[in-house]
Amino acid sequence: MSVRQALIILNGVAILAIVAVIAVRVLSLRRNxxxxxxxxxxxxxxDEDLEGRRLERVGGWSLLFVMVIAVSLPVYFLVEPDRQVDADEQFEERSVERGAVLFANEQSEAYDSTVSLGCADCHGVDGTGGSATQVLQPEDPSCEPDAEVTAGTPQVCRPVQVSWQAPALDVVLLRYDRAQVTQIITFGRPGTPMPAWGVASGEGSKNEQSIDDLVNYLASIQITPDEARKASTKALEQARDKAAADAEDAQQAVTDAEAAVGAAPPDELAGAQEELADAQDTLAAAISWRDQLAATSDGQIAFQLQCARCHTKGWSYFDPLDPDAALPPGPMGGGAFGPNLTGGAELRQFPGATGIEEQVLFVAEGVAPNKPYGVRGISSGRMPHFNQTLTEEQIQLIIDYERTL
Ligand code: HEC
Ligand code: HEC
Known part of the structure; x- marks a missing residue:
């Protein structure tokens, strides 16, 4: 039994005793x-009786009680702040634990089949990013909306299933403040696989406290800004090497597939030839992507790594090794969740030399919701800030590139 329970029982007994005494007095009045x-x-x-032992006893007890109070009040005064801090910490720890359970999927340690929401299915068990399948409806104007898909439906009018990149969340609080992350989890990202989870959205089932628990959990898994900047520097430095390595792997796969065709018994020949054709397609795509990246500026590669998922339509599900899997992405920077940056839009929004500085500030530090930026911009708070995940040099490279769009 905890102290708290013991005190509650003691109080209960005292109240019962008071009620009993009152009852006895009332009843005895009735009887007499x-x-x-x-x-x-x-x-x-x-006087002899009053000033005798009885008085001393009562005086003694009073003194004892006064002493208990005199000692316990200062002790309480000294201990209470620590107790409050402890309680706060424990509250925070429990919130993080609840958040971990909500975030978990079957592969996570904290998984609880009745409570977990499976964020980890899309964002990775440790929140380092992953992907989600999404079905895209056809957009070609010649397609009949809501028409049933039959064998005769032309390719452009068929829904396509794509693999949509879900961003890493172990840096999300380096890019956004708490309020914005709370907002995203509550309302989701319409038009992407990210669902709305909050009751406030009218679609989700989670109350404010659960969303808060999720944000606290995310806060507990954030890496440091230094680590984040190192990771983005590495990704930028290695992008071209990675494309070259992918092309080598694809070349090896073709060589292997050719050998398999040579060695295949007649009944497996057709299958082996099909695999060879696939491997050759991947190789062609890998070589084309490698050559494209070799001719792409660092600023554009950094933009593709950091910004294109929001500012370029279809970039979240573009796979350079399988470019025909979905419609090709829209023009780089042509707008998606974030606005279209092409056609000199940024030269108009942030004109002149002071404009460049303001644009750097906007991208590096962000602008609070409802505050103005540039010539005619009003921030909605949805654009992340990048000074904690990118180096100043990278931000400058990206902005130099953006201003050529
Ligand atoms: C079905 C897959 C899926 C599930 C489940 C899912 N997400 Fe997402 N989430 C995504 C995708 C995809 C995006 C990126 C959307 C986009 O492209 O703008 C995203 C974006 C986010 C973002 C914004 C990150 C940023 O930098 O743009 C946050 C925060 C987030 N999710 C948190 C959560 C939390 C917390 C849960 C669990 C309660 C969750 N997600 C469950 C797929 C998912
Ligand atoms: C999570 C999605 C997201 C990502 C990632 C993102 N942006 Fe944005 N961006 C937005 C949104 C949304 C806006 C619109 C402004 C607003 O809502 O406050 C915006 C606005 C902008 C603007 C102002 C455009 C104008 O003319 O009003 C610039 C410049 C910009 N982003 C640059 C970048 C750069 C550079 C990066 C990468 C380093 C980037 N963005 C990454 C969502 C994003």
Whole structure:
């Protein structure tokens, strides 16, 4: 039994005792309706009795109680702030634990089949990013909306299933403040696989506290800005090497597939030839992507790594090794969740030399919701800030590139 429970029981017993005493007094009044003489007419104890042992005993007890209070009040005064801090910490720890359970999927340690929401399915078990399948509806104007898909439906009018990159969340609080992350989890990202989870959205089932638990959990898994900047520097430095390595792997796969065709018994030949054709397609795509990246500026590669998922339509599901898997992405920077940056839009939004500085500030530090930026911009708070995940040099490279769009 905890101290708290013991105190509750003690209080309960005291209240019962008071009720019992009152009841006994009331009942005894009923039983002796004869009025006793009023107290001021009854003779009281003589002085000898009053000033005897009884008085000393009562005085002794009073002194004892006064001492208990005199000691316990300062002790309480000294201990209470620590107790409050402890309670706060424990509250925070429990919130993070609840958040971890909500975030978990079957592969996570914290998984609880009745509570977990499976964020980890898309964002990775440790929140370092992953992907989600999404079905895209056809957009070609010649397609009949809501028409049933049959064998005769032309390719452009068929829904396509794509693999949509879900961003890493172990840096999300380096890019956004808490309020914005709370907003995203509550309302989701319409038009992407990210669902709305909050009751406030009218679609989700989670109350404010659960969303808060999720944000606290995310806060507990954030890496440091230094680590984040190192990771983005590495990704930028290695982008071209990675494309070259992918092309080598694809070349090896073709060589292997050719050998398999040579060695295939007649009944497996068709299958082996099909695999060879696939491997050759991948190789062609890998070589084309490698050559494209070799001719792409660092600023554009950094933009593709950091910004294109929001500012370029279809970039989240573009796979350079399988470019025909979905419609090709829209023009780089042509707008998606974030606005179209092409056609000199940024030269107009942030004109001149002071404009460049303001644009750097906007991208590096962000602008609070409802505050103006540039010539005619009003921030909605949805654009992340990048000064904690990118180096100043990278931000400058990206902005130099953006201003050529
Ligand atoms: C079905 C897959 C899926 C699930 C489940 C999912 N997400 Fe997402 N989430 C995504 C995708 C995809 C995006 C990126 C959307 C985009 O392209 O703008 C995203 C974006 C986010 C973002 C914004 C990150 C940024 O930098 O843009 C946050 C925060 C987030 N998710 C948190 C969560 C949390 C918390 C949960 C669980 C309660 C969750 N997600 C569950 C797919 C998912
Ligand atoms: C999570 C999605 C997202 C990402 C990632 C993102 N942006 Fe944005 N961006 C937005 C949104 C949304 C806006 C619109 C402004 C607003 O809502 O406050 C915006 C606006 C902008 C603007 C102002 C455009 C104008 O003319 O009003 C610039 C410049 C910009 N982003 C640059 C970048 C750069 C550079 C990066 C990468 C380093 C980037 N963005 C990454 C979502 C994003």
């Amino acid at each position: 309706p004869e009025p006793t003489p009023p107290p001021n007419k009854t003779p009281f104890l003589p």
